[in-house]
Amino acid sequence: MKRLALVGMPNTGKSTFFNRLTGASARVGNWPGVTVDLYAAKILLGESMVEVVDLPGLYDLHGYSGDEQVVRRFLESQPVDALAVVLNAGQIEHQLPLALQLTHLGLPLVVLLNMSDEARAMGLSIDAEGLAAGLGCRVIAVSAKYGHGYGVAREALREALANPAPRPSLEELHSRLGGDDAVVEQADALLADTVVRPRQMAPNLSARIDRLALHPLWGIPLFIAALLGMFQLVYTLGAPLQDAVAWCLDGIRTLLLEPLAGWLPAPLYGLLVEGAWDGLATVASFVPVIVLFFLAMALIEDSGYLSRIAFLTDALMSRLGLDGRGFVMLLMGFGCNVPALMGTRVMRERRLRWLTMLIIPLSLCSARLQVFVFLTTALFTPHQAPWVLAALYLVSFVAAFVTAWLGGRVAPCHEPFVLELPPYRLPTLRQIALRSWQEVHHFLMRATRFIVIGVTLVWVLTHYPHDAVAGGPATLAGMFGQWMEPLLAPLGIDQTMAVVLLFGFVAKEIVLGALAVLVGADGDALTQLVGTRMDAVQGFSLMLFVLLYTPCLSTVATLKSETRSLAFTTVAVVWPLLLAWGASFAFYQGARLLGF
Amino acid sequence: MSVVTLDTLSPGHEATIESLDLDAGFRQRLQALGLRCGRPLSVERQAALGGPLVVRVGPVQLMLRRCDAHGITVRLSA
Numbered sequence: 001m002k003r004l005a006l007v008g009m010p011n012t013g014k015s016t017f018f019n020r021l022t023g024a025s026a027r028v029g030n031w032p033g034v035t036v037d038l039y040a041a042k043i044l045l046g047e048s049m050v051e052v053v054d055l056p057g058l059y060d061l062h063g064y065s066g067d068e069q070v071v072r073r074f075l076e077s078q079p080v081d082a083l084a085v086v087l088n089a090g091q092i093e094h095q096l097p098l099a100l101q102l103t104h105l106g107l108p109l110v111v112l113l114n115m116s117d118e119a120r121a122m123g124l125s126i127d128a129e130g131l132a133a134g135l136g137c138r139v140i141a142v143s144a145k146y147g148h149g150y151g152v153a154r155e156a157l158r159e160a161l162a163n164p165a166p167r168p169s170l171e172e173l174h175s176r177l178g179g180d181d182a183v184v185e186q187a188d189a190l191l192a193d194t195v196v197r198p199r200q201m202a203p204n205l206s207a208r209i210d211r212l213a214l215h216p217l218w219g220i221p222l223f224i225a226a227l228l229g230m231f232q233l234v235y236t237l238g239a240p241l242q243d244a245v246a247w248c249l250d251g252i253r254t255l256l257l258e259p260l261a262g263w264l265p266a267p268l269y270g271l272l273v274e275g276a277w278d279g280l281a282t283v284a285s286f287v288p289v290i291v292l293f294f295l296a297m298a299l300i301e302d303s304g305y306l307s308r309i310a311f312l313t314d315a316l317m318s319r320l321g322l323d324g325r326g327f328v329m330l331l332m333g334f335g336c337n338v339p340a341l342m343g344t345r346v347m348r349e350r351r352l353r354w355l356t357m358l359i360i361p362l363s364l365c366s367a368r369l370q371v372f373v374f375l376t377t378a379l380f381t382p383h384q385a386p387w388v389l390a391a392l393y394l395v396s397f398v399a400a401f402v403t404a405w406l407g408g409r410v411a412p413c414h415e416p417f418v419l420e421l422p423p424y425r426l427p428t429l430r431q432i433a434l435r436s437w438q439e440v441h442h443f444l445m446r447a448t449r450f451i452v453i454g455v456t457l458v459w460v461l462t463h464y465p466h467d468a469v470a471g472g473p474a475t476l477a478g479m480f481g482q483w484m485e486p487l488l489a490p491l492g493i494d495q496t497m498a499v500v501l502l503f504g505f506v507a508k509e510i511v512l513g514a515l516a517v518l519v520g521a522d523g524d525a526l527t528q529l530v531g532t533r534m535d536a537v538q539g540f541s542l543m544l545f546v547l548l549y550t551p552c553l554s555t556v557a558t559l560k561s562e563t564r565s566l567a568f569t570t571v572a573v574v575w576p577l578l579l580a581w582g583a584s585f586a587f588y589q590g591a592r593l594l595g596f
Numbered sequence: 597m598s599v600v601t602l603d604t605l606s607p608g609h610e611a612t613i614e615s616l617d618l619d620a621g622f623r624q625r626l627q628a629l630g631l632r633c634g635r636p637l638s639v640e641r642q643a644a645l646g647g648p649l650v651v652r653v654g655p656v657q658l659m660l661r662r663c664d665a666h667g668i669t670v671r672l673s674a
Contacts, residue, residue, distance in 0.1 A: 059628035062621075091655050094630040122655070184632070197655070216644035311659045315647030318661070324648070348621070416622045416664040418629060421650060421657040 001042070002161045003051045003079060007071065007102060008086035009095055010057030011422050013114045017086055017144035018054040019434060021154070038074070046158040053080075056345075061101055066345040075105070082108040082160040084153075089119035089141065090423075092126060092195055096187040099135060104183075108160040109137040112153055116141035118423070123198040130194035145428055206423040210308070219312045226305075228390075230296045234289060235373075235386075241288035246523055249281040267466065271459055278522040279455025279513030280447060286370040286512070287443055293366055294439040295432060297335045302427040306331075307419045320401055321408020323417060326356040330400055333363030336442075337555045341562055349415035355407045357559060358572055359400040361551035362579075364393055367508035372543055374512055378530040379539040388540065392547055399548055399579060446507060450553070454503045454510035459517045461499050471496060471518055491545060491581065492538040492588040504546060506553045511546055537596050541588040548580035598672050602639075602665035603649070610638040611670035618667040626668075630654055637670070 008014040022041035039054040055074060056067035085102055087095040092113070099111055113119075113128060132139040138156045142149035213222060257277060261269055300306060309331065310324030317327050325346065333340035340360045347353040364372075372392055376385040461477040468474035473482060480502070481488075481495035488495055500518060504511040516522045519529045534542065550573050551559070560569045599614055613635050616623045630653045631637070640650040640657060648661045 059625055062624050065625075093654050094628070094656055097628070184627075210641070214641055214643075214650070216642075219643075307659065311643055311648055311650065314659075314661065315643055315645040318647075323661075324659075414663075416618065416661070416667075418622075418626060418664070419659045420629065421659055 001049055001051055002081040004082050005053045005055055005080045006084050007055050009059055012086045012088040013144040014086040020144055022052055065348050084110050086112045086114050089113040089116045097183050100183045100187050103135055108163045110156045110160050111139045113141045114144050117143045125196040127194040134190040209424055234292045234296055238289035238292045242285055245288055246285040275459025275517055276452050276456045279517045280452055282516040282522050283451055283509045283513045290366045291436045291439050294335055295436055298435045304422040304424045307421050310419055320404040322404050330363045333360045335366055337361050337365050338558050341558045349413050351411045351413035352415045359403050361555050362400045364396040371511045371546055375539055375543055378527045379536050450507040451509050454506050455513040455517050458503055458514040462518055491584040492541045505550050508552050537591045541584045544587055545580045545584040548576050550577050602668040602670050603662040605639045607639050607641045610673040612636050614669040614671050616668055
């Protein structure tokens, strides 16, 4: 099968083009010699199947950051039949040298001038044919976002792949990936002939937004307000949806599952309905909130605001030994810690990267959010609940900052960095729809992999030996609880929760599902029963512990694979555990001492 | 027409890049983003509390820390 690789700088819409080309059928591939995951998809182009690989964004082929080394290593080690180079037409002056560099590889090449609509709006005129002649390959104006020029691009890619160019040998490729001062002169000459840019750029909308958004005084308050507004919106829209999903799942249980599974022997019925189903249904009812939450995150991410957040927070973060990019990663971690950890690949300095990776797992991810939304609803008044949740986010930040500050003392580091502030953009409905589908898909994957197995195991542990009272001290879970009691009692955490916390290590969603299994109820009944099992102080202590203790299994695996250091991974697992215990202990004992 | 380091400029200043005295890898990155000797740039804004600068080079806006900008020498436009 022929292989097509997508190459381009960051912020060029390369991944949007990839998604459009492949219809989001991408899978993470396994590449010998390349240690990181790359997205690839097989598509039908013309009459043959072609494998399309989305390479990470890069600025040039010199390998300054980890991502660029990945691209180099990929091009050096994997056979590629053609390259599709995605350029941001609005910044053609900066992007052309990369395209020229790539033509030196001698592979069939197609240049896609993306965001051509945006370039035209800026008054930029680009002579695509002149560029094509200068580069010696086809140059096609496209808009990956709106799909303009997409058919022509597909056709050009098919032609490029059909072109029986001899595959250069690996040694040849390697020698061609060399230095390139001449490239810039060549690019300048070509640009002078083909690109006309208006001398004075009209002050555009982005500049006007930035005057407020990046204001020295108002910038940070505006950012916090935007964040709070986002959460408010997610819950206002999410709560009714959550009720609807819970109602549907309850209907399935009473109308379908109970009659169908009724004839099963009691232990099996309990395992399937009261174990697996109740656990999963409790977690699943939170999916609408999580999808909305990810949509809001995607909106912020695609809008170009993230690099502004890095700008606003850099002064604070530099005092903690990190930088603005680290703060952005923490925010990304609100969604899921795993992609945020992978995002640190842009950092080159190892100490800086590791320190950032150490604080990301403390970021309150969406799986933990489900647990907290549930517990705050069960234990606090509707008026108090949002503030309790806000306090947990605050604790998450403080824990990250304290960790960074301590880590920075142990291993101070500084890395020069530069970030682009792209113009503000609005994502299309299509992009939004794609994103939410990916999140639902991700949840279903986790559900089948971890959650069902986890909650089922919790059911078994809380019901065996079978002559013991369910959830009682004679069960396996009860025995484990008694064993952990000296550690958990000072935190005000009920010993029956020990087994729940144990499984929370696998995936934090299990905490909620396991709670349903443990209490033996779901829906509103569960909410009420939890309220009778612990008071507000105990509940908050539990939430503090769940927030900070060991990251989930996927996060630990990512930490290990990204750093390839067992010592670091151990620190990243043990430190949060200590922090969690210390924070819960201080809070619970302090609150009790004050008479709460 | 004075030669100064980039971190001393205030928002609104325009200048031409004279030299980049930075580590090789970082210089390479800046050059790929269009910060090359002889190119004009302008300082758009600066963050509070000694935070970073926003510099415009051609069509691109970049955020640079002041300590890193210290390694960039520029000639102020009249």
